[in-house]
Amino acid sequence: MPAQGDQNSDTGHVPVFGTWRNIYAAVLIVIVVMIAFVFGFSRFPY
Amino acid sequence: MSTLDWTVLAVYLVSIVSFGYWVGRGNRRIDDFFLAGRSMPWWAVGLSVMATQISAITLIGTTSQAYNDGMRFLVVYFALPFAMVILCVTLVPFFYRAQVFTAYEYLERRFDLKTRTLTSFLFLMQRGMSTGVTLYAPSLVLSTLFGLPETLTVLVMGGSTIIYVMKGGNKSVIWTDVVQMAVVWTGIFTCFFMAIHNLPEHVSFRGVLAIAQASGRLNAENLDTSLETPYTLWSGLIGGLFLMLSYFGCDQSQVQRYLSGSSLTQSRLSLLFNAFLKVPMQFIILLTGVLVFVFFNFHEPPALFNSDARATFAALNSPEKTQAEARYSAAFEARRNAALELGATRERAAADRYRAAQAEFAEARTNVTRVYKDATHTTAYNDINYIFLHYVLTQVPHGVIGLIIAVIFAAAMSALSGELNSLASATMIDFVRRFRRADRADTYDLLLSRLITAFWGGFACLVALQAGKLGSAIEVVNRFGSYFYGSILGVFMLAILTKRANGTGATLGLFIGMGIVGLVASFTKVHFLWWNVVGTVAVFVCGYLISLAVPSPSKG
Numbered sequence: 244m245p246a247q248g249d250q251n252s253d254t255g256h257v258p259v260f261g262t263w264r265n266i267y268a269a270v271l272i273v274i275v276v277m278i279a280f281v282f283g284f285s286r287f288p289y
Numbered sequence: 290m291s292t293l294d295w296t297v298l299a300v301y302l303v304s305i306v307s308f309g310y311w312v313g314r315g316n317r318r319i320d321d322f323f324l325a326g327r328s329m330p331w332w333a334v335g336l337s338v339m340a341t342q343i344s345a346i347t348l349i350g351t352t353s354q355a356y357n358d359g360m361r362f363l364v365v366y367f368a369l370p371f372a373m374v375i376l377c378v379t380l381v382p383f384f385y386r387a388q389v390f391t392a393y394e395y396l397e398r399r400f401d402l403k404t405r406t407l408t409s410f411l412f413l414m415q416r417g418m419s420t421g422v423t424l425y426a427p428s429l430v431l432s433t434l435f436g437l438p439e440t441l442t443v444l445v446m447g448g449s450t451i452i453y454v455m456k457g458g459n460k461s462v463i464w465t466d467v468v469q470m471a472v473v474w475t476g477i478f479t480c481f482f483m484a485i486h487n488l489p490e491h492v493s494f495r496g497v498l499a500i501a502q503a504s505g506r507l508n509a510e511n512l513d514t515s516l517e518t519p520y521t522l523w524s525g526l527i528g529g530l531f532l533m534l535s536y537f538g539c540d541q542s543q544v545q546r547y548l549s550g551s552s553l554t555q556s557r558l559s560l561l562f563n564a565f566l567k568v569p570m571q572f573i574i575l576l577t578g579v580l581v582f583v584f585f586n587f588h589e590p591p592a593l594f595n596s597d598a599r600a601t602f603a604a605l606n607s608p609e610k611t612q613a614e615a616r617y618s619a620a621f622e623a624r625r626n627a628a629l630e631l632g633a634t635r636e637r638a639a640a641d642r643y644r645a646a647q648a649e650f651a652e653a654r655t656n657v658t659r660v661y662k663d664a665t666h667t668t669a670y671n672d673i674n675y676i677f678l679h680y681v682l683t684q685v686p687h688g689v690i691g692l693i694i695a696v697i698f699a700a701a702m703s704a705l706s707g708e709l710n711s712l713a714s715a716t717m718i719d720f721v722r723r724f725r726r727a728d729r730a731d732t733y734d735l736l737l738s739r740l741i742t743a744f745w746g747g748f749a750c751l752v753a754l755q756a757g758k759l760g761s762a763i764e765v766v767n768r769f770g771s772y773f774y775g776s777i778l779g780v781f782m783l784a785i786l787t788k789r790a791n792g793t794g795a796t797l798g799l800f801i802g803m804g805i806v807g808l809v810a811s812f813t814k815v816h817f818l819w820w821n822v823v824g825t826v827a828v829f830v831c832g833y834l835i836s837l838a839v840p841s842p843s844k845g
Contacts, residue, residue: 250551250552250553250554250555251385251386251552251553251554252553253382255553255554257554257558258558263377263557266561267374267377267378267561270370270373270374270561270564270565271370271371271374273370273565274367274370274371274564274568277367277568277569277572278367278522281360281363281509281510281568281572282509282510284507284509285360285502285507285508285509285510286510287498287502289495289496289498289499289502289635
């Protein structure tokens with residue numbers, strides 16, 4: 244098993260987000276929010 | 290273009306070539322040349338990944354497409370963040386831990402030599418021809434609009450890129466990409482703010498968006514479930530996912546970028562950097578095109594954006610031409626008045642009147658195009674790539690014009706540099722080093738890698754210079770590339786997701802998959818984004834079944 248903090252493992256420290264799971268979740272949340280924003284932007288009654 | 294514009298362009302070109310040459314010194318082995326010594330930080334690799342994807346024609350074509358067709362093209366990028374997360378979990382660790390130079394090298398370890406050689410060969414064919422298009426398309430537009438000779442633009446763009454890629458390999462590619470992305474972003478934001486600045490003062494930004502919406506230019510949401518409807522949410526999310534997985538996971542021009550990261554963490558972060566930024570960036574580019582459309586609601590745009598076609602049309606002398614021009618000008622005036630009313634009131638009745646005026650204007654423009662085509666016996670006329678640069682040339686101050694042209698050069702050169710380096714690595718690693726019988730000194734391999742880079746650069750310039758004559762051949766190659774993308778992803782999925790798949794199954798599956806995509810493309814109206822899904826599924830299913838029926842010789 245790779246050691247904790249190893250830059251070539253899945254358990255190494257990820258800057259800002261801490262863990263890989265956190266950064267993947269952040270990416271997915273941002274794109275869902277972005278899609279919702281684009282849909283709102285397209286349909287907003289200007 | 291004024292002297293100031295030429296100066297801006299010349300400063301950019303001299304600076305980028307000098308910087309690329311300087312930063313690329315110190316290569317000792319081909320690890321340095323092709324993977325930058327696996328030493329790059331995530332942010333530099335991330336910008337390089339982005340730069341390789343954005344070609345000049347993507348930049349001027351996307352803004353012009355938004356002018357013509359609205360923002361629906363944005364859905365293609367919705368799947369990119371999902372693809373990046375999937376790749377970070379699956380393919381990137383495989384590639385990184387296998388310490389491969391090329392994506393196809395991994396396929397030999399998993400399957401056999403023939404699978405590696407076939408996929409690498411298909412990559413070389415498709416990417417080799419497309420580098421020519423990378424150069425040709427912006428050269429054609431720049432030569433038409435600015436009177437620059439096509440040969441000159443091809444040789445300046447191609448020649449200057451070859452110089453620094455030959456010298457520094459991937460290190461020069463990545464660091465020049467960082468600078469070129471800074472230039473591109475500066476240009477994009479300048480255009481965006483210029484587009485806002487140039488709008489009439491008496492129309493509020495909300496009024497501008499009301500006009501854009503009534504004209505259908507904010508049409509990014511389409512929930513239609515038909516496979517034939519272009520750019521629906523579903524084709525963007527599903528078809529786009531397969532396209533992005535294939536492009537970022539199986540195309541050497543991208544894989545080579547992130548394999549240059551100093552660790553797996555750096556490689557993954559470079560992709561996730563793109564996952565965060567790509568959609569907002571495309572949104573800004575498309576919105577700029579929409580703002581240019583609204584601007585031309587208040588200032589009469591030419592009916593023909595291609596300046597050569599416009600000059601030919603102006604020289605015509607026929608009653609049809611006079612009538613078409615009169616109808617076009619009248620339709621523009623009616624639309625301008627309707628736009629002013631809608632911008633000021635934002636009422637539904639005003640929006641209805643605007644839509645009717647816009648429909649008549651579009652019809653009048655089509656009529657001018659028809660008269661031009663009839664008079665000149667032209668069968669196909671498409672000026673989409675000229676719209677945005679016409680706006681730049683006529684509405685943007687001198688100096689900024691030079692910056693925008695530098696942006697076009699930067700986008701073309703950054704895409705080309707990554708492509709040349711990846712073509713050289715696939716040729717050197719998958720063919721020269723794989724098939725020769727004796728090891729050679731590092732200095733020999735380095736020299737040969739540089740010569741191969743020069744060969745592919747020369748090939749790209751040759752294709753670009755002959756592209757006018759090769760028109761249909763290039764179309765065939767691009768079409769072939771569309772058949773290839775989903776299918777190659779199917780091969781990698783067989784490699785990673787199954788244990789029983791073998792090289793024979795993967796190779797035959799690849800041919801069958803490409804054939805099936807060819808049939809779907811030729812005999813149905815299914816939108817091209819879905820072809821990637823068809824190709825992947827066909828290769829995966831056929832490859833797996835063939836593997837079960839025909840055991841691998843090595844394991845048999």
